[in-house]
Amino acid sequence: MTLPLEGVRILDLSAVISGPMATQILADQGADVIKVEAPGPGDIVRYLGPTKNGVNAMFTAVNRNKRGIVLNLKSPEGRQVLIDLVKSADVIVENFRPGTLERLGLGYHQLKAVNAGLIYVAMSGFGDTGPYAKRRVYDPVIQATSGFSDAQASAATGEPQLIQTLACDKTMAITAAQAITAALYAKARGRGGRLVEINMLDSAIAFLWPDAYYNLVFEEGANRSPDFSSFYSIRKTKDGYITMLAISDDEFRATCRAIGRPDLIDDPRFKSVFDRMQNAKPMTDLISGVVVQFATAELMARLEAEDVPHARVLKREAVLTNDQVVANGSVTTFEDPRAGKMRLARNPARFDSEPLPIRRHAPAIGEHTDEVLRELGRSTEEVAKLRAANAVA
Numbered sequence: 001m002t003l004p005l006e007g008v009r010i011l012d013l014s015a016v017i018s019g020p021m022a023t024q025i026l027a028d029q030g031a032d033v034i035k036v037e038a039p040g041p042g043d044i045v046r047y048l049g050p051t052k053n054g055v056n057a058m059f060t061a062v063n064r065n066k067r068g069i070v071l072n073l074k075s076p077e078g079r080q081v082l083i084d085l086v087k088s089a090d091v092i093v094e095n096f097r098p099g100t101l102e103r104l105g106l107g108y109h110q111l112k113a114v115n116a117g118l119i120y121v122a123m124s125g126f127g128d129t130g131p132y133a134k135r136r137v138y139d140p141v142i143q144a145t146s147g148f149s150d151a152q153a154s155a156a157t158g159e160p161q162l163i164q165t166l167a168c169d170k171t172m173a174i175t176a177a178q179a180i181t182a183a184l185y186a187k188a189r190g191r192g193g194r195l196v197e198i199n200m201l202d203s204a205i206a207f208l209w210p211d212a213y214y215n216l217v218f219e220e221g222a223n224r225s226p227d228f229s230s231f232y233s234i235r236k237t238k239d240g241y242i243t244m245l246a247i248s249d250d251e252f253r254a255t256c257r258a259i260g261r262p263d264l265i266d267d268p269r270f271k272s273v274f275d276r277m278q279n280a281k282p283m284t285d286l287i288s289g290v291v292v293q294f295a296t297a298e299l300m301a302r303l304e305a306e307d308v309p310h311a312r313v314l315k316r317e318a319v320l321t322n323d324q325v326v327a328n329g330s331v332t333t334f335e336d337p338r339a340g341k342m343r344l345a346r347n348p349a350r351f352d353s354e355p356l357p358i359r360r361h362a363p364a365i366g367e368h369t370d371e372v373l374r375e376l377g378r379s380t381e382e383v384a385k386l387r388a389a390n391a392v393a
Contacts, residue, residue, distance in 0.1 A: 001354050003030025008184060011036060011085055012066065013094040013101075015043045017139075017166050018200065019123050020062040021173035023093055026180060027065035028347040028356045034085065034372060035068045035363060039393045042070070042365040055339035060362040062173075064334070064344065068363025069372050070393035073104055077391035082106065084376050086114050090187070091180055093121040097136070098128035108195045117193040119183045123176055127199040137200065142168040146204035151212040151229070155281075172203040230280035234313060235288045240296040241313035244303060247273060254306035259290045259299075329355060336361045366393045 008031040012023040020035070020043070027033040037043055043059065050057045072078035083106075086092060092111065094101055101107050108120040122128070125137025126145075135141075140162050143149045148167060149160040176198050183196055205213075211228040234241050246255040249272065256264045264270060264286070269279040276283055291299060296312055303310040319325055320343070332346045332355075347356040369392050373383050386392045 001352060003356065004351055005030040008032065008091070009089045010034070010091040010093060011082070011089050013092065013096070014123060015095065016045055017062060017169040018172045018176070019093050019095040020045070021170060022176035022180065023066070024062045024064060025173070025177040025347065029349070033066040034368070035063060035066045036082065037068065037070050037365060039070055039072050039390065046365070052339040054364070055336055055362070060336070060342060061344060063362040064358055065360045066363055067360070067368035067372065068366060069369040070366035072391050073106065075389060075391045077386055077389050079104060079106060081373070081376070081386070081392060083111070083114055085372070086111050086118060089115065089118060090184065091119040091121060093123065095123040098124055098133055112193065115193070117187060119180065119187060119193050119196060121176060121180055121196045121198070123172065124199045126201050128197065139166040139169045142200045142204050146201055147208055147212060148204055151208060168200050168204045171207045172198060172200045175203045226277050226280050230277065230284070233284050233288065235291045237291060237294055237296045237299055242291065242296055242299060242310060243313060244308055244310040246308060249273065251308060252276065254308050255287070258302040258306040258308055259287065261290055332358070334358045334361070369393065
């Protein structure tokens with residue numbers, strides 16, 4: 001099939017997760033993404049977590065379908081190569097600390113003079129103004145600052161908790177991918193290039209807002225409700241764990257029947273959604289005390305018969321063989337030329353019912369430098385001079 005972003009060229013100067021994942025989404029959708037790394041070890045993610053024959057699992061997950069080059073942006077020759085690439089690019093993405101590329105002569109206004117139609121995407125932790133703008137940022141820092149950690153506080157102790165995944169990095173990645181697509185649409189409608197600024201803190205707060213912040217929406221005069229997450233729980237069974245959720249009155253009545261406690265239907269504490277929210281803890285404790293008496297398979301069958309939303313809590317290894325995951329093709333296999341067969345999560349979007357293909361393995365450091373330089377018209381001798389000057393690798 002013709003991929004939706006075929007013909008779009010993106011220069012990816014970003015590193016770690018947020019920027020690379022944003023451009024990986026667009027690469028999956030057909031964009032020609034050229035990942036630009038500095039001389040030396042390259043993106044630090046190449047060395048985090050499991051590797052095989054020099055291929056890193058995390059790096060592959062967010063850099064597949066890209067080409068890779070090495071440019072020394074501290075050298076004038078390396079900067080000129082980037083400027084030449086910008087001339088034919090639609091998008092450039094960077095997540096340096098604010099001001100870094102401007103000092104190198106590669107900021108938005110400087111590159112816009114080279115390519116008026118350029119979409120320049122600046123990603124940062126806290127934004128480019130304010131007291132935190134210059135701080136070094138990793139995901140847990142934003143979890144702590146945005147309210148993520150407070151929203152995950154232990155129900156038993158009230159202690160804030162970190163989500164055990166890079167939630168804020170990935171939230172910003174998805175936000176950025178959507179913003180880039182919107183900017184590309186505007187450009188296609190003749191509205192030109194533009195500066196797109198996204199920071200992790202804003203992305204995290206916006207992501208949390210509809211439910212985790214709903215008690216702070218009205219400044220005064222509104223009733224306060226227990227956190228929406230009071231409906232959520234993992235419940236222990238005789239032989240495992242399950243989650244089940246009943247929000248509507250019908251779902252609550254169905255849950256009571258499924259667990260053999262129809263008497264709870266008429267309990268005045270639980271008569272309506274509002275009542276159940278106000279009495280979430282006693283309701284949750286009561287239901288959990290009943291659920292623990294069931295084996296998981298029996299309880300799931302009873303919940304299924306009553307059409308109650310529920311799921312067995314799966315170990316990550318079990319997710320790979322789950323019937324629905326297999327039916328969806330959520331995880332696919334890919335043959336890497338160095339590491340052999342790898343599992344990767346498939347891009348969740350389908351176009352005309354077709355899954356998006358993995359066309360390229362994640363690039364080795366500088367794997368496509370010569371190829372990209374040839375596309376710029378550089379001769380073999382010119383490439384050799386650039387290498388000798390440590391401008392490329």
